[in-house]
Amino acid sequence: MARVTKEEKKHGIITAALKLFSEKGFYITTIPDIADKVGMSVGNFYNYFKSKDILAKELVLYISEYLGSQIREINERDISTEQKIYEIVSMYFSVAQEKPEMIEYFLRVYLSNREVFGEGCEGMICVSPFVTEMMMFFNDGVEAGDLHDQDFFSAFGLFMGYLGGMVFLFGEKILPEPLESYKDDIAQNIYNALKKR
Amino acid sequence: MILHKISTMHSKNANKPKLLWLQGITCNGNTHSFLNLSSLDTLLEKFELLYLPAFETKHSLEEIVECKLSCDILIFEGTYDPLMKRADASVEKVLAHYAKAASHIIAAGSCASFGGMFKAVSPKRNSGILFDEEEKSGPLKEDDKKVINLSGCPIHPEWLGYTLQMIVNNMNIPLDELHRPLELYSPLAHHGCTRNEYFEWKVDAKSFGSKEGCLFYEQGCRAPMTHASCNKILWNEVSSKTRIGTPCFGCTEPDFPRKNLFKTKTNMSIPQDVPLGVPKRSYLTLAGIAKTFHIKRLEGKLIDYKTTP
Numbered sequence: 001m002a003r004v005t006k007e008e009k010k011h012g013i014i015t016a017a018l019k020l021f022s023e024k025g026f027y028i029t030t031i032p033d034i035a036d037k038v039g040m041s042v043g044n045f046y047n048y049f050k051s052k053d054i055l056a057k058e059l060v061l062y063i064s065e066y067l068g069s070q071i072r073e074i075n076e077r078d079i080s081t082e083q084k085i086y087e088i089v090s091m092y093f094s095v096a097q098e099k100p101e102m103i104e105y106f107l108r109v110y111l112s113n114r115e116v117f118g119e120g121c122e123g124m125i126c127v128s129p130f131v132t133e134m135m136m137f138f139n140d141g142v143e144a145g146d147l148h149d150q151d152f153f154s155a156f157g158l159f160m161g162y163l164g165g166m167v168f169l170f171g172e173k174i175l176p177e178p179l180e181s182y183k184d185d186i187a188q189n190i191y192n193a194l195k196k197r
Numbered sequence: 198m199i200l201h202k203i204s205t206m207h208s209k210n211a212n213k214p215k216l217l218w219l220q221g222i223t224c225n226g227n228t229h230s231f232l233n234l235s236s237l238d239t240l241l242e243k244f245e246l247l248y249l250p251a252f253e254t255k256h257s258l259e260e261i262v263e264c265k266l267s268c269d270i271l272i273f274e275g276t277y278d279p280l281m282k283r284a285d286a287s288v289e290k291v292l293a294h295y296a297k298a299a300s301h302i303i304a305a306g307s308c309a310s311f312g313g314m315f316k317a318v319s320p321k322r323n324s325g326i327l328f329d330e331e332e333k334s335g336p337l338k339e340d341d342k343k344v345i346n347l348s349g350c351p352i353h354p355e356w357l358g359y360t361l362q363m364i365v366n367n368m369n370i371p372l373d374e375l376h377r378p379l380e381l382y383s384p385l386a387h388h389g390c391t392r393n394e395y396f397e398w399k400v401d402a403k404s405f406g407s408k409e410g411c412l413f414y415e416q417g418c419r420a421p422m423t424h425a426s427c428n429k430i431l432w433n434e435v436s437s438k439t440r441i442g443t444p445c446f447g448c449t450e451p452d453f454p455r456k457n458l459f460k461t462k463t464n465m466s467i468p469q470d471v472p473l474g475v476p477k478r479s480y481l482t483l484a485g486i487a488k489t490f491h492i493k494r495l496e497g498k499l500i501d502y503k504t505t506p
Contacts, residue, residue, distance in 0.1 A: 072478075124486050124489045125486055128482050128485050131485060132478060132481045132485060135481045136477065136481065138465040139465060139469075139477070143464050143469065149464060149465060151466050152466035
């Protein structure tokens with residue numbers, strides 16, 4: 001049997017912890033729960049993460065890097081800004097359905113338990129890969145003459161707040177239609193709101 | 198008008214290299230700047246001065262434009278306009294005549310180097326003597342190996358002093374692709390700026406002329422993308438634009454003058470241009486993280502900061 005590397009084990013912990021934190025909540029989930037899910041002893045768990053708080057911060061960085069790499073791939077495509085918006089919306093909704101724990105963790109753990117993410121994860125530190133790609137998207141959009149030049153956070157809040165809100169409604173099973181079916185309108189709404197006037 | 202008199206000007210001219218200073222369209226700023234060189238007298242003693250504007254020299258401009266003389270070192274100040282006349286003579290012909298025999302030709306300032314400010318008078322016709330902005334299409338393109346560009350608006354007196362010293366001492370002057378001496382133009386104006394700590398932590402200058410804060414984010418400072426040693430070789434040996442709170446205008450680069458010199462061009466708060474050679478993605482990552490931290494010492498006036506509570 002192939003030997004599982006330390007990196008692979010670490011990744012296993014991250015995946016398991018993401019699911020547990022997003023389903024049960026950050027405070028209710030214990031280290032023994034996580035260790036149990038990946039089939040290792042609690043003592044061994046500490047070889048990978050020194051505390052639950054450190055793991056929590058690592059998870060934000062993991063999600064941010066994952067989403068950042070997806071947006072980067074879209075940013076680097078030779079397509080219009082309007083198409084990029086559609087692709088980002090599409091990607092975000094796919095992640096919300098296929099890897100719901102990622103978005104759930106972000107919305108329900110990271111944004112709701114700020115006390116956990118103080119030192120070492122404040123401001124842009126843990127979300128930098130994701131926010132940087134959104135900066136690149138907006139920068140390129142203005143430079144191409146497609147988007148209205150404004151403060152970054154006004155545009156960022158409109159874009160990501162909208163998507164986060166829709167995924168929240170989806171998670172709460174409030175949406176009457178499948179999440180997929182909202183893609184076109186939402187992408188169009190975002191483009192209309194941000195396009196050059 | 199004679200502004201400067203060299204005391205030993207007419208003595209011992211034998212075997213000294215002949216120096217001639219011609220002008221195209223110019224504000225005379227480079228001539229004036231050169232007058233601020235502290236070692237000017239001792240430097241000029243090493244040359245036979247045929248003609249320099251604002252100096253008492255051996256010949257008048259009227260004699261120079263007769264094109265009966267020759268020089269070893271030709272300095273040209275101002276934008277080149279092929280239709281321009283000086284002392285009723287075509288600048289095109291006078292420049293061509295003196296460039297032929299000269300061993301070194303110095304473009305003094307950004308106008309002579311790349312076209313500069315006065316290129317705007319007739320953008321298609323006017324240029325520098327070797328370059329038209331970044332394109333090597335000026336009148337001296339056949340003599341390109343002789344041309345040294347000392348861009349700057351105006352020229353830094355020490356840079357001209359250095360170049361003349363190197364020439365008179367028969368020293369090799371390595372140049373960059375725009376014919377600027379590497380020794381003077383490989384640093385960026387950012388190097389040596391006293392505001393670097395504010396740049397590192399992304400703290401803006403709160404208002405124009407303030408002693409604290411970086412001028413890159415709001416006030417249009419081009420120092421991180423401008424080849425110039427202004428903050429290593431200080432102006433008048435004491436200061437520089439950025440040190441006193443004026444943004445670097447990027448005056449040594451071929452695209453000078455740009456518009457909106459006092460305003461940083463941003464796209465959704467993100468600087469359009471980032472430090473030379475730094476990928477924008479890397480810059481934004483670092484900038485975003487640096488902005489997360491609030492360094493109290495850098496947020497107020499330095500004189501108000503107390504090290505003890």
